[in-house]
Amino acid sequence: MDLKIREINNNVFYIGSKDANRKLFDQLVPLPQGTTYNSYLIKGSEKTAIVDTDYPKKLDEYKARLQENNITKVDYIISNHAEQDHSGGIPMLLEMFPEAKVVTNAKVKENVMNMLHVDEDKFIVINDGDELSLGDKTVQFIIAPFVHWPDTMFSYIKEDKMLFTCDFLGSHYTKHELFADYSEDLVEAAKRYYAEIIMPFRNFAKKYTDKVKGMEVDYVLPSHGPVYDKPQWILDLYADWTSDRVENKVVIPYVSMYESTTMLVERLTKKLEAAGIDVKVFDLVHCDEGALSMELVDCATVVLGSSMVLAGPHPAAVTAAYLVNALRPKLRYYSIIGSFGWGGNLTGVIENMFTIIKPEKLDYVVVKGQPRTEDFEKIDVLAEQIIEKHKAL
Numbered sequence: 001m002d003l004k005i006r007e008i009n010n011n012v013f014y015i016g017s018k019d020a021n022r023k024l025f026d027q028l029v030p031l032p033q034g035t036t037y038n039s040y041l042i043k044g045s046e047k048t049a050i051v052d053t054d055y056p057k058k059l060d061e062y063k064a065r066l067q068e069n070n071i072t073k074v075d076y077i078i079s080n081h082a083e084q085d086h087s088g089g090i091p092m093l094l095e096m097f098p099e100a101k102v103v104t105n106a107k108v109k110e111n112v113m114n115m116l117h118v119d120e121d122k123f124i125v126i127n128d129g130d131e132l133s134l135g136d137k138t139v140q141f142i143i144a145p146f147v148h149w150p151d152t153m154f155s156y157i158k159e160d161k162m163l164f165t166c167d168f169l170g171s172h173y174t175k176h177e178l179f180a181d182y183s184e185d186l187v188e189a190a191k192r193y194y195a196e197i198i199m200p201f202r203n204f205a206k207k208y209t210d211k212v213k214g215m216e217v218d219y220v221l222p223s224h225g226p227v228y229d230k231p232q233w234i235l236d237l238y239a240d241w242t243s244d245r246v247e248n249k250v251v252i253p254y255v256s257m258y259e260s261t262t263m264l265v266e267r268l269t270k271k272l273e274a275a276g277i278d279v280k281v282f283d284l285v286h287c288d289e290g291a292l293s294m295e296l297v298d299c300a301t302v303v304l305g306s307s308m309v310l311a312g313p314h315p316a317a318v319t320a321a322y323l324v325n326a327l328r329p330k331l332r333y334y335s336i337i338g339s340f341g342w343g344g345n346l347t348g349v350i351e352n353m354f355t356i357i358k359p360e361k362l363d364y365v366v367v368k369g370q371p372r373t374e375d376f377e378k379i380d381v382l383a384e385q386i387i388e389k390h391k392a393l
Contacts, residue, residue, distance in 0.1 A: 001061050003068040006178050008219065008227055010160050011043040011137075015050070015065060017058045020174040029196050030290045033189065035172040037085055038223045040164060041071065042157065044134025049076040049103070051155055051164045052223055053089025062089055066096065073097065076124075076132065078139065079104040080166035081152045082111030086223050091116055103132060105143055107151035131158075142211075144168065146204040148197050154208075161218040167197055168208060169234050171225030180226040182233055188294070189225065190234060194241055195293035200328045206242035209235055246300040246330055248390050249278040253292055253324075254305025255285055255316040260339035260370045261305045267376050268303065268337065271383035277390060284316040289323065296329040300393055301386055302359070303335045304350055311344030321353035328357050333389055335362040335382060339369065362386065 006014045020034035037058060040051040048071075054062040074097040079087050090102060090112060102112065103124045112118050126132070128143040142154040147168040155164040173189040180186060198205050212220070213235050220228040220235075228234050250272055256262040269279045280295045296302070302324055306317035317338075324331075334354070336347045346366050363382050367375040 001064065003061075003065045005041065005065060005069045008040075008178065008221070009162070012157065012160060012162060013041040013043070014178055014227070015039045015041045015062075015069075015071075017054055017061055017065075018174050019055065019058065025172065029172075030288050031172050032288075032290075033172060033174045035224050036174060038221065038225075039089070040221060042134060042137060042139070044137040046135030047075040047133070048073055049078055049132070049134060049139065050074055050093065051078045051221075052080055052086040052166065053077070053093060055085045056088035059089055059092050063092060063096070074100045075134075076100060077102045078132075078155050078164075079108050079112060080155060080164060080223070081149055082108045082115060083149065084115060086166060087112055087116060090118055094118065094122060105141070105151065105153050107145075108153070111151055144204075144208050146201040147208055148201055156215070156217075161216050162221060163212065163215065163217045163219065163231075164221045165212075166223045168205070168222065169220055169228070169238065170197075170222035173225040176226040178227055180228050180230070180233070182230065186226070187237065190237060191241065191297060192290050192294045193224070194238070195297050195327065196290055199241075199293075199297060200326060202242050202328065202330065205238060209238040209242055213239070241297050244330060245298065246332060246393060247278065247298045248276070248393060249280065249295070249299040250301045250303060250386060251280045251282070251292070251295050251299045252303045252305060253282040253284050253287070253317070253320040254337075255283070255307060255314045256305065256339075257307040257309075257314070258339075260367065261307050261337065263371050264337045264339070264365060264367070264375070264379055265305050267371075267379045268383055271380060272386060275383070275387045277387065284320055292320070293323070293327055296324060296327060296331065299329065299331055300390060301333040301335070301362075302331055303337060303382075306336070306338040306346060306350065308338065308340035308344050308346050312349050313338070313346050318349060318353065321350045325353050325356050331357070331359050332393075333362050333386065334359045335364060335386075337365045337379070337382070339367050339371070341369065360389075362389070
């Protein structure tokens with residue numbers, strides 16, 4: 001049990017925890033490195049505030065950490081977002097510090113009251129631009145909805161130029177002590193996190209990336225992953241990921257029951273790679289959905305491959321199509337390829353999954369049984385379509 005607290009700068013401390021062994025987030029997102037639950041302590045000359053709390057399953061450790069470091073007075077608990085990996089410690093903190101008030105916006109207040117049954121009289125409700133004085137430190141609040149919930153806000157210490165961004169700009173990363181290591185591993189973790197959590201709200205993320213870039217910020221302090229003492233690094237990554245730029249990349253998630261679809265995928269991959277296109281292939285039976293999500297961030301084309309099950313596409317292919325639509329990547333084109341045995345509608349169900357995004361539809365290639373020469377020729381035509389489309393990127 002790690003009971004240390006770490007000073008970031010000028011009486012602002014990290015009091016959160018690492019959970020390096022956690023394997024799954026929200027019963028959905030794989031965690032190759034686990035994650036952190038970042039909570040921060042601000043000691044002003046007159047008042048003390050905690051920004052976000054800890055995960056409910058880590059609260060015994062969280063309480064012990066506060067006690068071990070003689071944190072005996074907290075005036076404010078600033079809640080930037082109501083999900084329990086950030087707000088879960090609020091009831092415990094209110095028991096430890098009964099005079100404390102929860103400072104947040106109206107949407108977070110409503111959610112915390114519903115999720116954690118905190119009494120209404122424990123809240124101070126703020127609006128965009130409002131400020132809270134801690135004496136020699138002033139915390140300003142920035143309402144930032146949909147990065148990634150409608151209740152999200154940022155908190156900014158004006159004197160120290162420190163911005164607490166909650167899930168925005170975060171990562172599920174544990175290879176650090178406190179500050180970012182700015183490694184390729186961190187780039188991958190941050191991109192994976194962006195893909196899984198933030199990408200469905202890309203336009204909002206672009207707006208707030210631009211906003212933060214226009215502020216004086218020396219430190220970015222997210223709710224997961226390391227603290228950025230060089231914030232331009234993560235902001236530049238977000239500027240690219242949220243832009244309209246796509247790469248010369250094709251992502252092929254597929255499932256094949258008797259290898260017929262595999263043969264089509266292999267033929268298409270060979271043709272595209274020969275033309276210099278980066279191809280990422282994912283066997284949906286065995287793939288890490290987080291890795292697939294990450295490759296969707298900047299790909300230009302998705303080709304979904306499927307076998308037929310009970311006159312429709314394999315459920316794994318339907319799930320993949322649902323995921324692509326829900327994550328809303330900026331892809332330009334898509335196609336469907338696959339094989340069936342006796343009949344049915346392989347393409348219709350998948351095509352109907354695209355209710356949010358509307359990429360341009362390219363030729364479909366669906367074959368009966370094992371592909372023949374003429375079927376591979378259709379794959380070659382599809383490959384040429386993709387190659388020509390990518391020339392214009």
